Amino acid sequence: MEEKRISKAVITRMPRYYRYLGELMDEGVERISSKALSEKMHITASQIRQDFNNFGGFGQQGYGYNVRYLHEEIGKILALDTAHNVVIIGIGNIGHALAAYMQPDMQSFHVSGIFDADPNKVGRQVGALTIRHIDELDAFVKENSVDIAVLTVPRDYAIGVAEKVVSLGIKAIWNFALIDLNLKLPKGVVVENVHLMESLMRLSYNSQNTDGFII
Amino acid sequence: MEEKRISKAVITRMPRYYRYLGELMDEGVERISSKALSEKMHITASQIRQDFNNFGGFGQQGYGYNVRYLHEEIGKILALDTAHNVVIIGIGNIGHALAAYMQPDMQSFHVSGIFDADPNKVGRQVGALTIRHIDELDAFVKENSVDIAVLTVPRDYAIGVAEKVVSLGIKAIWNFALIDLNLKLPKGVVVENVHLMESLMRLSYNSQNTDGFII
Numbered sequence: 001m002e003e004k005r006i007s008k009a010v011i012t013r014m015p016r017y018y019r020y021l022g023e024l025m026d027e028g029v030e031r032i033s034s035k036a037l038s039e040k041m042h043i044t045a046s047q048i049r050q051d052f053n054n055f056g057g058f059g060q061q062g063y064g065y066n067v068r069y070l071h072e073e074i075g076k077i078l079a080l081d082t083a084h085n086v087v088i089i090g091i092g093n094i095g096h097a098l099a100a101y102m103q104p105d106m107q108s109f110h111v112s113g114i115f116d117a118d119p120n121k122v123g124r125q126v127g128a129l130t131i132r133h134i135d136e137l138d139a140f141v142k143e144n145s146v147d148i149a150v151l152t153v154p155r156d157y158a159i160g161v162a163e164k165v166v167s168l169g170i171k172a173i174w175n176f177a178l179i180d181l182n183l184k185l186p187k188g189v190v191v192e193n194v195h196l197m198e199s200l201m202r203l204s205y206n207s208q209n210t211d212g213f214i215i
Numbered sequence: 216m217e218e219k220r221i222s223k224a225v226i227t228r229m230p231r232y233y234r235y236l237g238e239l240m241d242e243g244v245e246r247i248s249s250k251a252l253s254e255k256m257h258i259t260a261s262q263i264r265q266d267f268n269n270f271g272g273f274g275q276q277g278y279g280y281n282v283r284y285l286h287e288e289i290g291k292i293l294a295l296d297t298a299h300n301v302v303i304i305g306i307g308n309i310g311h312a313l314a315a316y317m318q319p320d321m322q323s324f325h326v327s328g329i330f331d332a333d334p335n336k337v338g339r340q341v342g343a344l345t346i347r348h349i350d351e352l353d354a355f356v357k358e359n360s361v362d363i364a365v366l367t368v369p370r371d372y373a374i375g376v377a378e379k380v381v382s383l384g385i386k387a388i389w390n391f392a393l394i395d396l397n398l399k400l401p402k403g404v405v406v407e408n409v410h411l412m413e414s415l416m417r418l419s420y421n422s423q424n425t426d427g428f429i430i
Contacts, residue, residue: 011420015413042398078416079423097312172422183257192418198230201293203407205226207387208294
């Protein structure tokens with residue numbers, strides 16, 4: 001099967017569509033035109049149609065989009081219809097927060113193990129999970145089929161831990177360490193960097209330059 | 216003074232330059248060519264020169280960039296040379312993590328107050344700070360000159376809290392609630408959204424479509 005290459009910008013918008021459609025479902029809206037969705041999301045209607053055409057379109061002329069169907073289809077595109085098995089490595093402030101935040105209610109992301117290198121943390125509970133020592137990661141990943149590793153380790157440890165994770169066959173890393181891990185790992189491994197500090201710096205810039213800012 | 220409008224893409228790269236230059240300083244590197252920086256960052260040298268030209272350039276032909284000077288200048292552009300006074304509203308998992316994470320070592324961002332609506336949380340300590348009741352925000356902001364509000368409140372409260380914050384004269388919001396606050400607030404207020412869930416969904420997509428991904 002020939003696979004179409006989808007641009008990063010489209011992929012960035014898909015979770016946003018998913019979110020708005022979820023909200024519309026909660027409001028009891030059953031169908032929506034691209035124009036109405038466009039006004040809600042501040043994206044042009046033609047952009048919306050183009051984005052959806054990447055996946056074969058989902059609308060019917062003159063009818064608009066069936067909200068529930070579109071939500072479900074975008075969920076499938078985002079691979080949210082299967083449960084991902086997740087480990088979190090590094091239970092500092094952010095890792096602890098993510099471990100607590102991701103445990104309940106998340107159908108698509110199942111946190112099965114949380115790890116830290118600090119012996120003082122090992123054995124402590126975060127929600128229903130007990131912090132394990134990082135040395136147990138190897139055996140854990142072999143016993144459980146882990147899809148995603150969340151890396152919330154200090155910057156200097158990030159590459160080492162990432163390489164370890166990749167060597168165990170995990171191909172997706174949600175990286176919170178302030179380092180561009182995607183540039184350091186073999187092809188075929190996908191990394192999503194969340195660089196909080198850089199986001200805060202952009203806010204700092206924009207707060208001083210509200211006129212000098214264009215989208 | 217005429218102000219030049221800088222594109223969002225440039226602003227997104229500036230904190231990344233700042234980070235790499237900080238690392239070079241730590242390594243004792245005193246100057247670097249745009250070519251060497253380009254290889255390190257996987258950005259073309261011409262892109263780097265273009266980005267810096269937005270701010271008048273910083274290099275000398277044949278010499279390259281003075282690392283410390285460039286780091287300092289980019290720091291000024293990002294308004295990191297002045298301390299921002301920050302409040303954090305919503306001390307759940309993420310808010311708590313940010314309150315703990317941002318307290319030490321941050322020269323440019325000074326967390327002065329943390330707030331929650333839950334009476335059971337009020338009075339508890341996070342690091343050196345005591346959680347205050349949200350009703351105290353008004354008086355607090357009037358007494359302290361607050362620049363930035365971090366919003367880590369549940370989605371349904373986000374607009375209300377944001378409007379409150381804006382009414383108190385705070386013009387920069389670092390928003391973690393899963394809602395596009397920038398579309399809901401008056402012009403002149405800058406919002407930086409951190410939608411963690413959407414980042415995780417992109418990772419989910421990319422983990423299934425490593426071949427279909429282009430930058």
